[in-house]
Amino acid sequence: MPKQDYSELNPLWGDRGPVIVGFLCNWCSYRAADLAGTSRFGYPATLRDIRIMCTGRFDPTFAIKALRDGADGILIMGCHPGQCHYQEGNYKAMRRVALLRRTLAQLGVHPDRIQLAWASAAEGTTFTQTVMRMTETIAKLGPLQWRDTVSDLAPRTPAPEAEEVSHG
Amino acid sequence: MAENGKPKLALYWAASCGGCEISVLAIHEKILDVAEAFDIVFWPCVMDFKVSDVEALEDGEIDVCLFNGAIRTDENAHMAHLLRRKSKVMVAYGSCAMEGCMPGLANFYDRERIMQFVYHDSPSTDNPDGVEPQTRTEVPEGELTLPGFWNTVRTLDQIVPVEYFIPGCPPEAKWTEAAINAIISGELPPPGSVIGMDVTVCDECPRERSEKKITRFYRPYEIIPDPDICLLDQGLFCAGIATRAGCGALCPQVNMGCRGCYGPNEGVVDGGARLISAIASVIDAKTPEEIDAVLDTLPDPAGYFYRFTLARSLMERTRLERQNGHKVARPLEEVPRLDPALKE
Numbered sequence: 001m002p003k004q005d006y007s008e009l010n011p012l013w014g015d016r017g018p019v020i021v022g023f024l025c026n027w028c029s030y031r032a033a034d035l036a037g038t039s040r041f042g043y044p045a046t047l048r049d050i051r052i053m054c055t056g057r058f059d060p061t062f063a064i065k066a067l068r069d070g071a072d073g074i075l076i077m078g079c080h081p082g083q084c085h086y087q088e089g090n091y092k093a094m095r096r097v098a099l100l101r102r103t104l105a106q107l108g109v110h111p112d113r114i115q116l117a118w119a120s121a122a123e124g125t126t127f128t129q130t131v132m133r134m135t136e137t138i139a140k141l142g143p144l145q146w147r148d149t150v151s152d153l154a155p156r157t158p159a160p161e162a163e164e165v166s167h168g
Numbered sequence: 169m170a171e172n173g174k175p176k177l178a179l180y181w182a183a184s185c186g187g188c189e190i191s192v193l194a195i196h197e198k199i200l201d202v203a204e205a206f207d208i209v210f211w212p213c214v215m216d217f218k219v220s221d222v223e224a225l226e227d228g229e230i231d232v233c234l235f236n237g238a239i240r241t242d243e244n245a246h247m248a249h250l251l252r253r254k255s256k257v258m259v260a261y262g263s264c265a266m267e268g269c270m271p272g273l274a275n276f277y278d279r280e281r282i283m284q285f286v287y288h289d290s291p292s293t294d295n296p297d298g299v300e301p302q303t304r305t306e307v308p309e310g311e312l313t314l315p316g317f318w319n320t321v322r323t324l325d326q327i328v329p330v331e332y333f334i335p336g337c338p339p340e341a342k343w344t345e346a347a348i349n350a351i352i353s354g355e356l357p358p359p360g361s362v363i364g365m366d367v368t369v370c371d372e373c374p375r376e377r378s379e380k381k382i383t384r385f386y387r388p389y390e391i392i393p394d395p396d397i398c399l400l401d402q403g404l405f406c407a408g409i410a411t412r413a414g415c416g417a418l419c420p421q422v423n424m425g426c427r428g429c430y431g432p433n434e435g436v437v438d439g440g441a442r443l444i445s446a447i448a449s450v451i452d453a454k455t456p457e458e459i460d461a462v463l464d465t466l467p468d469p470a471g472y473f474y475r476f477t478l479a480r481s482l483m484e485r486t487r488l489e490r491q492n493g494h495k496v497a498r499p500l501e502e503v504p505r506l507d508p509a510l511k512e
């Protein structure tokens with residue numbers, strides 16, 4: 001795929017593009033991603049995928065930490081409802097992600113930055129289309145840059161001890 | 169140590185409500201042991217000391233400083249730095265110093281919006297001239313100064329290194345006592361430790377639990393809970409499942425769900441994230457529509473989950489953006505309003 005110029009969708013991107021951290025379940029979505037790879041389906045190079053055994057293992061801490069540390073979006077993908085390798089994991093993920101989106105919305109993170117989708121091991125194109133759709137959504141929202149926008153150690157803090165400050 | 173051989177103790181309050189000061193006295197007659205064992209060199213809430221008294225001390229001369237309150241002004245930070253320099257052991261005492269607690273909820277807003285509400289918009293404000301506090305004001309007698317007010321409330325250990333943490337809003341007397349005894353005997357845990365328990369409030373709670381399946385949440389005024397059954401089982405929000413034990417499950421024992429004042433239990437990175445996991449797990453719904461219907465009965469989830477820990481959380485606050493050179497909170501990428509009472 002040709003290199004995408006995301007600044008057309010939102011000038012704040014400059015010459016960089018969205019970073020989406022993906023949590024893909026071992027049994028369905030990660031295999032869908034593998035299939036997309038072996039089938040040479042093209043999709044934007046925005047996803048950094050991490051394999052987890054089941055979406056039920058998805059801990060909201062993962063998403064919050066990734067967003068804080070520079071991710072612009074989080075994509076959680078698992079088996080279709082009713083087809084979870086561990087029966088209930090994806091239902092659990094559905095509830096967690098719904099609550100996570102509401103909570104982060106109150107902190108100023110657009111809910112569309114956190115998305116949950118399904119793809120079975122045979123659905124390579126579902127996987128690539130999901131990544132494309134999400135990339136476009138995030139590209140329009142612009143960079144999140146959580147650290148940069150939040151770090152705010154009051155500038156008038158007495159200077160001499162400034163190097164003691166550990167959190168930014 | 170002082171000439172009399174007693175270790176030197178300082179107590180200070182930064183952005184605090186005073187409750188932590190009272191809680192030190194809740195150790196009752198043991199306070200006499202404290203007075204016996206320590207040479208109290210600074211305790212502005214209770215005795216007449218001046219900051220210059222602290223400045224006159226050698227660096228590291230204070231053996232232990234119990235510091236309560238969060239850091240939200242230049243003065244708070246100045247005192248944190250000063251006391252840190254003068255103290256061998258710095259203790260973040262209480263939820264405000266440890267996690268931001270109630271003052272930390274200001275991190276849902278920013279300086280401008282807080283000033284606007286407090287000095288102009290709040291229904292009880294009578295301020296026809298629209299006066300706002302200034303860090304410098306010229307008066308005939310000279311210049312008056314006030315400490316600067318921060319956009320973001322910080323915890324003590326975000327500003328200076330801290331050796332020990334005593335959780336709770338305020339800490340229960342037995343932990344204050346345990347900490348003081350440990351200090352007196354010199355049998356201190358490794359630096360960085362929380363003085364308290366590792367497990368959750370549920371482990372101390374006498375209520376009967378079953379497998380939780382919640383189809384809606386209730387606000388406390390909406391139902392009269394059964395006194396023996398777990399409150400969460402009855403649909404009342406209870407943070408006990410992800411809150412550090414140590415208080416003896418005070419709130420659930422009086423029919424009120426735990427609010428989470430002891431902060432997350434040991435090993436949890438982000439208290440809010442832990443609560444999201446825990447609360448989502450007890451909801452009995454399987455389709456997005458059903459899930460949304462249940463979650464609609466839990467208004468203000470961020471307020472519930474980060475009530476005591478926002479300042480210390482991974483996100484630390486709402487999103488900030490630079491506007492005209494100032495950093496202002498931009499909570500909204502077009503998302504639900506936090507508080508309709510706050511005019512923008």
Ligand code: SF4
Binds near residue numbers: 237
């Ligand atoms: S921790 Fe609670 S009791 Fe202590 S100062 Fe803060 S609000 Fe007050």
Ligand code: SF4
Binds near residue numbers: 369
């Ligand atoms: S009432 Fe709260 S603290 Fe007690 S068992 Fe239930 S969830 Fe845990």
Ligand code: SF4
Binds near residue numbers: 415417425
């Ligand atoms: S039950 Fe929860 S809110 Fe109440 S005192 Fe204990 S930890 Fe704090």
